[in-house]
Amino acid sequence: MTPTPLERLRETMASRYPFVVSALDRSRAEFGAAWEAELTEMLERVFPGPADLDAAAEGYALFVVDLLRRQRQFEQTGTYAAQTYEQAAAQVYFDEEFMSRQYLPGLLLSHYLWPHHFRQLRFFDSAFVAPFTNAGASAVTEIGIGTGIFSRRLLAAAPQARGKALDISPGSVGFARRHLEAYGLGERIEFEIKDATVDPEPCEWLICVEVLEHLEDPLAFLRALRASLQPGGRAFITTALNAANVDHIYLYRSSDEVLRQLEQAGFALEQGFEATAGPPRAPDVPVPAVVAYVVT
Amino acid sequence: MSESTEDRAKRVLADVFGLDAAAIASDTSVDTIEAWDSLQHLNVVIALEEEFGIGFTDEETITLTTLPLIVAIVDDHLS
16 A cells, blocks of 8 residues: 555655654644644645655755754854854855755754644644634735745635745745645745845735844844834744754844844734743753744 | 774764663664664764764764664775
């Protein structure tokens, strides 16, 4: 019998990169059948063949070991290695091979395999997608589309809506476009390769996931975002704390620092979410976390 | 006689996982040590790099999942 895509992914991981299997098993145990169904659908659509699944498993394993190595260095130095936006852009955003082989498949799978990332998706659904559909809203803009998973979830839940997606990385835009098309949503979203952190366009409903920590001056960007948000508008803004990914520049050590900047930029907090990657590896060692806010 | 790569690698694995070196068999792998998750994998990789004075590529890092593979990749670096 042909294995399901999820079985195939797990088998590939177990035989080639067994050290990453426990994360998959933990998420499966925590989130159950709904998680399995969601992940299976994503795998079927985005990584449709056995070779695609095997490549995704390898990309995820590479993504994890790169991240863990940088995290260990961060634990020792207390700072992120990348210091400027230009460094990160050259090393990551414009390296299409790196983006398509490792970074984007790894990041997309992490949204399902890492419990704190999956819980953040659930928060997005309840705190942003539901109000969007309840309001009968018809347009959403995502700055920093990344893998496309957030716009995809919103557009799938709101059949009347159209999206606009911006990202500086051609690799991201290509991956997100294929991702949305694989879900039959390609007709309802417009993509643009652009540094949208400069002069963001006016919008009413805004998604901005894990962009702040990639910038040298996130407060200036948040001020520009606030100015671009139309009256009655709402934004879903997230960032990572103490997470030494290759392209993270601005170090947020606590959710208080993020909340302070949101406030300074003029946003009003509606709902917040915070989840850590796990317990500290040792006493006083910072733990990576994600924070997400719905703001007006 | 100098210690073999396999014996040195066994000692590294024993140290990382808090085991007796005698308990590390020649076919030891991620599958035979329950505690060998992603965090411990990185500990193994870093400890091997320190023991042998080498640096692994990311591609090698994801392949270091059995003692025979560790020995082969380390020997490749040392040759």
